[in-house]
Amino acid sequence: MxxxxxxxxxxxxxxxxxxxxxxxxxxxxxxxxxxxxxxxxxxxxxxxxxxxxxxxxxxxxxxxxxxxxxxxxxxxxxxxxxxxxxxxxxxxxxxxxxxxxxxxxxxxxxxxxxxxxxxxxxxxxxxxxxxxxxxxxxxxxxxxxxxxxxxxxxxxxxxxxxxxxxxxxxxxxxxxxxxxxxxxxxxxxxxxxxxxxxxxxxxxxxxxxxxxxxxxxxxxxxxxxxGDRMQIRAGCIALEDCALHVLATVVSRPTADRAILDTGSKALTSDLAGLNGYGRIAEYPDAVIQGLSEEHGHVDLSAVQGPRPRIGERVRILPNHACPVSNLYDHVALCRGSNVETLAKVAARGRLT
Missing domain, CATH: 3.20.20.10 (Alanine racemase)
Structure with missing residues (x-):
């Protein structure tokens, strides 16, 4: 795969x-x-x-x-x-x-x-x-x-x-x-x-x-x-060493300055932790995920110079806090390069008691 x-x-x-x-x-x-x-x-x-x-x-x-x-x-x-x-x-x-x-x-x-x-x-x-x-x-x-x-x-x-x-x-x-x-x-x-x-x-x-x-x-x-954005800010890991990203799709471009992703609060952590936005989009680092509803990630593109994301484009998001993101998914894709080696079950997901 x-x-x-x-x-x-x-x-x-x-x-x-x-x-x-x-x-x-x-x-x-x-x-x-x-x-x-x-x-x-x-x-x-x-x-x-x-x-x-x-x-x-x-x-x-x-x-x-x-x-x-x-x-x-x-x-x-x-x-x-x-x-x-x-x-x-x-x-x-x-x-x-x-x-x-x-x-x-x-x-x-x-x-x-x-x-x-x-x-x-x-x-x-x-x-x-x-x-x-x-x-x-x-x-x-x-x-x-x-x-x-x-x-x-x-x-x-x-x-x-x-x-x-x-x-x-x-x-x-x-x-x-x-x-x-x-x-x-x-x-x-x-x-x-x-x-x-x-x-x-x-x-x-x-x-x-x-x-x-x-x-x-x-x-x-x-x-x-x-790693995640919080740990980058803390200085314990570099951006290039961060290993977890959320793969998302641009599902709407209502205006020139706004994009909507299929990653809302059920896909990304709502932890802001004093950071600007709810994650960093690797392909558009100047974009800001400024809001989350349940299924929609609201992206402000006003600071993006040059090309902006298109409907149907897929992007990778570095979350603010990796831990709660893990608890949102049944499986994660373990990858080397572009290859998916396996879909691993998040076995301890939801074990809150």
Whole structure:
């Protein structure tokens, strides 16, 4: 199959770029002695998770339990879920999952940790648990080193749980806070006779300075596999290394300055993230996808010099944020040059629970 044989909208993934991106990051991690634990929420493909592990990743991270179940079914046997698990159905599934793989969970409060411990203790098992710390992102996480140490001690004393370390997701530029936070927390835990073997940080925007975090033992990056406009702006990937594009068709040219694509909010992410437009059209970089309705992408052509797109023309769009785009499609086309090697099932798509 050729790319020209695909209908639109379709997701194109450049395999040469994916492989180069994965190798570049794994080489960096190996060089600096950092365990690479890639976040599969970006691609949701079992093929790429297996490739990441084959290249040297120390397991994977899955944001949701459903993603982890899919990856375990595919043979991935070391999975971290950096998201609080709550409720009996999820805890029953977590226990079942832990019977067949190494599973690492997180908590930022005893009210999260205790039910997990109870579920595992009743099953005659225990599970590794990290304390999630808020080091500036203002999302989940304990709010002080004192809270972190107290929760770590609580986990270490709770049947069904094994305290395994600390986890954080810092905001861009937040590595100095991570290094200082982890250093002080580790020393305080040692005073209580508690070791923290895993010190996990994450994020693609600052991935190339992960080695400056000092105390971090592993790093969780996701978007690095594909890249997108957000990561270009962050400086972690170059335009020519971005591997995922959405193939679209120009379905209307109502005016000289406006084109309509068949890629609306159901085909492109609605994340603007402070960028100009909802994606970059490779063939017309000065055009702006200024609006999305459900099925229509509204393109402003007023800044385009020279030829403008014609009705029926096909274009490639680099999305603002690759991760939600992956979750919009059942399959993606894995390509080398103009050849489509396979249509890969996005196996963990829609696994929101």
């Amino acid at each position: 050729q790319i020209d044989d695909l209908d639109t909208p379709s997701v194109l993934v450049d395999l040469d770029r994916v492989e180069a991106n994965l190798k570049r990051w794994q080489d960096y991690c190996d060089r600096h002695g950092i365990a690479n634990r890639p976040h599969i929420k970006t691609h949701k493909l079992v093929e790429f998770a297996r490739l990441q592990v084959a290249l040297g990743a120390h397991g994977i991270a899955c944001q949701k339990l459903g993603e982890a179940e899919v990856m375990a079914d595919a043979g991935i046997d070391d999975i971290l879920i950096p998201f609080n698990l709550l409720g009996r159905p999820k805890l029953e599934r977590a226990v079942a999952l832990a019977k067949r793989i190494r599973l690492i969970l997180v908590a930022d409060h005893a009210e999260v940790a205790d039910p997990i411990g109870k579920a595992f203790a009743e099953a005659g098992m225990d599970v590794e648990m990290l304390v999630e710390c808020d080091t500036g992102a203002k999302r989940n996480g304990t709010q002080s080193i004192e809270e972190t140490v107290a929760l770590a001690r609580h986990i270490a004393a709770t049947p069904g749980l094994r305290f395994a370390g600390l986890l954080t997701y810092p905001p861009p530029g937040g590595q100095p806070n991570v290094a200082a936070y982890f250093a002080e927390t580790v020393e305080r835990l040692k005073a209580h006779g508690i070791e923290a073997p895993i010190l996990s940080s994450g994020g693609s925007p600052d991935m190339w300075t992960a080695h400056t975090q000092g105390w971090v033992t592993e790093h969780r990056s996701g978007t690095y596999i594909y």
